[in-house]
Amino acid sequence: xxxxxxxxxxxxxxxxxxxxxxxxxxxxxxxxxxxxxxxxxxxxxxxxxxxxxxxxxxxxxxxxxxxxxxxxxxxxxxxxxxxxxxxxxxxxxxxxxxxxxxxxxxxxxxxxxxxxxxxxxxxxxxxxxxxxxxxxxxxxxxxxxxxxxxxxxxxxxxxxxxxxxxxxxxxxxxxxxxxxxxxxxxxxxxxxxxxxxxxxxxxxxxxxxxxxxxxxxxxxxxxxxxxxxxxxxxxxxxxxxxxxxxxxxxxxxxxxxxxxxxxxxxxxxxxxxxxxxxxxxxxxxxxxxxxxxxxxxxxxxxxxxxxxxxxxxxxxxxxxxxxxxxxxxxxxxxxxxxxxxxxxxxxxxxx
Amino acid sequence: xxxxxxxxxxxxxxxxxxxxxxxxxxxxxxxxxxxxxxxxxxxxxxxxxxxxxxxxxxxxxxxxxxxxxxxxxxxxxxxxxxxxxxxxxxxxxxxxxxxxxxxxxxxxxxxxxxxxxxxxxxxxxxxxxxxxxxxxxxxxxxxxxxxxxxxxxxxxxxxxxxxxxxxxxxxxxxxxxxxxxxxxxxxxxxxxxxxxxxxxxxxxxxxxxxxxxxxxxxxxxxxxxxxxxxxxxxxxxxxxxxxxxxxxxxxxxxxxxxxxxxxxxxxxxxxxxxxxxxxxxxxxxxxxxxxxxxxxxxxxxxxxxxxxxxxxxxxxxxxxxxxxxxxxxxxxxxxxxxxxxxxxxxxxxxxxxxxxxxxxxxxxxxxxxxx
Numbered sequence: 175x176x177x178x179x180x181x182x183x184x185x186x187x188x189x190x191x192x193x194x195x196x197x198x199x200x201x202x203x204x205x206x207x208x209x210x211x212x213x214x215x216x217x218x219x220x221x222x223x224x225x226x227x228x229x230x231x232x233x234x235x236x237x238x239x240x241x242x243x244x245x246x247x248x249x250x251x252x253x254x255x256x257x258x259x260x261x262x263x264x265x266x267x268x269x270x271x272x273x274x275x276x277x278x279x280x281x282x283x284x285x286x287x288x289x290x291x292x293x294x295x296x297x298x299x300x301x302x303x304x305x306x307x308x309x310x311x312x313x314x315x316x317x318x319x320x321x322x323x324x325x326x327x328x329x330x331x332x333x334x335x336x337x338x339x340x341x342x343x344x345x346x347x348x349x350x351x352x353x354x355x356x357x358x359x360x361x362x363x364x365x366x367x368x369x370x371x372x373x374x375x376x377x378x379x380x381x382x383x384x385x386x387x388x389x390x391x392x393x394x395x396x397x398x399x400x401x402x403x404x405x406x407x408x409x410x411x412x413x414x415x416x417x418x419x420x421x422x423x424x425x426x427x428x429x430x431x432x433x434x435x436x437x438x439x440x441x442x443x444x445x446x447x448x449x450x451x452x453x454x455x456x457x458x459x460x461x462x463x464x465x466x467x468x469x470x471x472x473x474x475x476x477x478x479x480x481x482x483x484x485x486x487x488x489x490x491x492x493x494x495x496x497x498x499x500x501x502x503x504x505x506x507x508x509x510x511x512x513x514x515x516x517x518x519x520x521x522x523x524x525x
Numbered sequence: 526x527x528x529x530x531x532x533x534x535x536x537x538x539x540x541x542x543x544x545x546x547x548x549x550x551x552x553x554x555x556x557x558x559x560x561x562x563x564x565x566x567x568x569x570x571x572x573x574x575x576x577x578x579x580x581x582x583x584x585x586x587x588x589x590x591x592x593x594x595x596x597x598x599x600x601x602x603x604x605x606x607x608x609x610x611x612x613x614x615x616x617x618x619x620x621x622x623x624x625x626x627x628x629x630x631x632x633x634x635x636x637x638x639x640x641x642x643x644x645x646x647x648x649x650x651x652x653x654x655x656x657x658x659x660x661x662x663x664x665x666x667x668x669x670x671x672x673x674x675x676x677x678x679x680x681x682x683x684x685x686x687x688x689x690x691x692x693x694x695x696x697x698x699x700x701x702x703x704x705x706x707x708x709x710x711x712x713x714x715x716x717x718x719x720x721x722x723x724x725x726x727x728x729x730x731x732x733x734x735x736x737x738x739x740x741x742x743x744x745x746x747x748x749x750x751x752x753x754x755x756x757x758x759x760x761x762x763x764x765x766x767x768x769x770x771x772x773x774x775x776x777x778x779x780x781x782x783x784x785x786x787x788x789x790x791x792x793x794x795x796x797x798x799x800x801x802x803x804x805x806x807x808x809x810x811x812x813x814x815x816x817x818x819x820x821x822x823x824x825x826x827x828x829x830x831x832x833x834x835x836x837x838x839x840x841x842x843x844x845x846x847x848x849x850x851x852x853x854x855x856x857x858x859x860x861x862x863x864x865x866x867x868x869x870x871x872x873x874x875x876x877x878x879x880x881x882x883x884x885x886x887x888x889x890x891x892x893x894x895x896x
Contacts (some may be wrong), residue, residue, distance in 0.1 A: 198553035239726035332878035344885045346815040376583040381797035381811035385877040388806070392749070403726070406756075410807070430804050448801050449732040449756025453779040455802065456760035463735065464728045466682070467696040525802050 191266075192227035193397050194251070194284070194365055199224040199260035201250050205472055219276055219471050220246040222421040223260070223315035225258075225505070228365065233391065233398040235412030237444075241468060243421040244401045246337070248367045251399070252286055253277050264365070282312060285358035291350035296341040301328070302338035308360045327356040332386055348379035352386065353412055356490070356512070359390065367399045372407060384411060405448050409433060417441045420479040421471055423505055427512035435521035437510040439486040445524045462524070478503050486518060494518065544826040546572040546595075546632070546715045546788040551607035553587070564590040568607075568865070572715060573684040577748045579762030579779070581755060581794075582696050585816055587771040588751045591719050596634050597624045611715075630660045633708035633746075635737075639700035643692040649676070649703045650688030656710040675706035675865050678743060679736040698729035709740045716741065719751045734761065753799060759783060765817045767791050769829035770817055773846060777854035787849045787856035787864050787870060790828045796869020810873035815883040827861070833872050834860055 200223060205216040221243040227236050238244045242413055249255045251262050262270045269280055285308075290296040295304055307323045309315035313324075325335035331352040342350055351371060358366055368387070372380040388411065390396060402408050409429055410417055416426045417440065425438040436442045439462075446462040464483045469475055481487045481498040490498070497517050505515040539876055553565040565587040582588045588667040594605050596681075597616060609616040611631060618622065633769065636642045644652060653669035653675060661669075669688065676684035679702040692700055701721060708716055718737065722730040734757070750761055758765055758779070765782040767775040786792045796810035807810050814831040817823070825840040826832070832839065838859055846855040850865065858864070864872075 224751065239728065332876075332880060334880035334882075337880075340882065344882055344884055346879070348879055349882070353733055354881060359669050377755070377797045378583060378793055378812035379815070379879070381799075381809035381814075382877060384799065385809055385875060386879075388808075391878045404799075405727070406799045406801040409801055409804070410809070433801075433804060443728055445801070447727040449754065449760050450756040450800065450802050451759045451783065451795065452800075452802070453759045453783050453800050456756070459760075461731055463731060467698055467727075467729065478796075513665075 184281045184509060186397055190229050193230045193265060194228040194399070195225075195263045196227070196247075196251060197225050197261050197263070199247065199250060199262065200258045201246050201255065202258045203436045216472050219421050219474050221250065221257075222474075223420075224421075224423055225260075226416055226423065226426060227395050228395050228399055230364070231391070231395045231478060233400050233411050235408035235415040236399060236418060237403065238418035239403055239444075239468065241420075241471065242418045243367055243471075244418050245401075247418070248369050248399060248401050250284070252281075252284060252367060263522065271343075278312075278391045282361040283363050284365045284367065285361065285363040286367040287351070287354050287358050287371050290374055290453045291347055291354055292374075294354055295350055297342055300339050300341055301333075301345070304342070304353060305338075305360055308357060312361060314361070316490050323360075330359065330390070331356040332382070346379065350382055351383050354387065355383075355390070359394070362394070363396070365397045365399065367401070373402060384469045387411065392504060397423075405444060417444065420468060420474055422479055422515065424480065424515045425513070426505065427510075431512055433525060435510060435522055437508075437512075437514040437519040438480075438516045439484050440480045442522050442524050443485065444479045453458065475499075477501055480516075486516075490518065543573065544571040545574050545611070546749075547608070547610040548591075548595060549608040549610070551591060551594060551609065552605070553590050554598065554604040556602060556604070557820070562819050563600055563822060564771055564819055565594065566822075568768070568771075568773055570663050570766055570776065572747045572749060574714070575741070575747055576764065577762045579748055579758035579765045580749060580751045580768060581753065581765060582768035583753060583816060584602075585819070587770040587819075588768050589719055591768075592634070592719055592749060592751055596628060596632065596717065597621075598634075611683070612825065626660075629656055629708075629713065630711045631713055632715045633711070633713040634797050635701075635704050635708050635716065635718040635721045639697065639704045639724075640692065642704050643700060645692055646688050648691055649695065650690075653703070653707050653710055656707050660711045671710070672706070675710060676703065676767075678709075679703070679706045679740060680732065680858050681706075689715065696729075697725055698732055701725065705733070705740050706735050709744045709746070712744045713746050715749065716744075716746045717749045717751070720753070721750070722757065723752070723754070730757075737761075755783075755794065756801075767794075771819055772827070772857065774828065774857045775855065776846065777849075777851065777856075781851055781854040785851065785854075785865070787854065787861035788828075788858045789832050789834050789864065791856075792864065792867065792869050793831075793873050796873050808870075808875035810869050810875050811879075812873065813876065814881050815877065818883075826857075833874070834858075834863070836860070 179336050189367050194321055199221055201221040202217040204214040206212040207215040236244045250257045255272050261268050302324050305327050306315055328335040372383050400411055412429050414434050417424050419440045425441045436445055443462040443464050450456050466483050472480055477499045503515045503517045505513045506511050506521050549569045555562040565655040568591050580588045593599050595609050650669050652673045653672035657668040657671055673684045673688050681687050719785045722733050762779050765779050766773050769790050775791045793812035812831050813889055817827050826843055829835045829839040844857045846857045849856050849861055
């Protein structure tokens with residue numbers, strides 16, 4: 175893959191049209207009270223004002239801890255859930271307001287691979303049928319070429335086409351995930367949303383699936399939105415990375431730039447918290463410890479949502495802290511070469 | 526070690542011995558309708574005072590079952606044999622009531638999911654106090670005071686107020702720290718932590734690992750850290766034991782295992798890992814195939830079907846753990862000598878294929894057998 179020069183603004187983003195663009199996406203879920211009437215008593219602010227672009231052929235890693243809204247973002251992008259506000263455009267066309275039928279046509283182009291390969295495949299369907307299903311739904315399966323197409327898809331994802339008449343339970347977790355990938359590829363999509371595609375797999379199996387995803391991207395010029403919590407995996411696969419915290423993007427950068435100069439205190443803490451399988455390096459590392467836990471998305475902190483746990487916030491003067499409390503930091507370039515949502519962003523060497 | 530010392534003190538004092546815990550030839554079988562599942566097939570290790578032994582392995586390797594066996598926590602249908610020596614006592618033969626004296630007092634366990642190891646209907650403080658009073662004759666008030674102190678030690682803010690909270694009022698990371706507080710309440714000699722941070726987010730994992738470190742330093746306990754995360758092991762463990770198909774396949778210091786692995790499986794694991802500290806699009810080298818079924822395990826090395834180095838002897842004779850070129854570093858491979866200076870990419874192919882069904886290599890991917 176091409177590695178872009180690290181510190182400069184993303185070269186591919188200025189002169190190319192994004193294939194998918196997300197603007198000011200907001201998704202709230204109502205919290206209902208107990209009792210008969212179940213009035214809405216609050217809102218879970220799952221995704222707040224999220225904007226990003228995905229370019230053809232690139233991998234954008236969307237990373238964050240549980241509850242940060244990354245999965246909700248991916249569901250809203252696919253129009254599996256309607257956004258509260260904001261819009262998602264695919265090749266310039268707004269898709270967040272499309273009807274079911276109009277959306278179906280678009281689903282050929284945007285497909286998803288789910289996290290749990292044990293839950294996302296129908297256990298009563300042979301693998302052939304699972305992979306053929308999207309073709310049938312879209313009226314693209316004919317009895318002559320269909321089986322050949324399915325066999326080819328199985329080969330493409332590294333499985334043996336002879337096993338097409340077997341059922342999912344006969345496959346290992348990694349192979350099941352490949353079946354999910356083959357099903358997603360059947361319609362020749364241009365965008366693949368990968369929602370934690372390897373986090374349920376053992377490492378020795380995970381590596382093969384990651385290799386496969388890289389190969390497929392080159393072969394079919396796919397754009398990936400790679401949603402994951404594991405920053406090591408995300409670094410390995412992504413060209414660019416968007417870091418999410420409590421419903422908001424806090425930093426978006428080219429992969430190498432993000433690791434060379436993480437500028438949001440949360441990104442820094444996240445990178446520093448991830449253990450490295452290298453005893454000497456690991457023993458020598460200085461960890462940035464965050465205090466406390468992620469606040470509830472029902473009642474997120476005002477201003478900067480990270481301020482309640484932010485190590486930088488604690489070092490600021492009262493006047494400076496005021497700004498974190500009152501003013502939501504915009505996701506803009508503050509001289510770091512990439513957008514950061516922190517009033518006092520400064521790059522820190524963490525690794 | 527010399528386990529035949531007769532000192533007759535019960536419960537034995539362990540402070541002056543070489544090892545706090547010795548496990549010898551531990552075997553665990555589960556009879557099932559499909560046959561005998563041989564979950565642990567001869568596990569031996571020693572644990573020195575204050576030492577941290579990391580036990581790593583993928584799902585189904587037997588790492589959790591083995592630690593449950595050490596604690597005597599397996600279901601009744603499990604057939605357990607071998608020896609688990611704590612001091613002069615073999616814990617495996619003990620009655621439930623005799624074991625209860627050891628659990629908590631000498632050996633404490635921390636499980637993966639803190640929500641299931643805490644009782645939802647009692648306050649956190651009450652549960653820690655209960656753990657203290659189970660082994661010590663102190664008043665409830667004194668026990669609660671100790672509970673506050675323990676919660677403070679593991680990093681719970683406002684411990685004096687929090688001690689009256691119920692587990693559901695704690696976040697996941699705080700719950701796990703409360704469990705750690707429970708575990709160290711009686712100054713155990715050994716803490717067994719089974720995937721203590723697997724259910725947690727990384728920033729919370731860092732907090733919990735820090736609490737564990739403080740807890741160990743305060744109590745002087747040795748620890749067995751069971752995990753699938755090689756990163757966690759690298760940072761925490763003094764020695765590492767790698768398990769595969771119910772057996773240890775490599776044992777050594779953390780540096781031995783990470784920098785000079787002598788078992789192809791370990792090498793394969795290291796080559797499969799995406800690294801946070803390595804940039805660029807490096808190609809990973811997965812291990813082909815799946816772990817074998819633990820029912821009707823074929824003869825020979827259990828890793829042979831997936832091993833790029835396999836020779837005819839590997840399919841006939843299961844290699845024992847043998848010393849390697851480094852003292853104290855053992856590996857179970859007929860050809861461990863030829864792994865000197867070999868990188869994962871020298872041995873494993875950067876393949877993207879995975880086309881052998883588990884069934885054809887035996888019916889594998891069997892879920893981990895636990896209670």
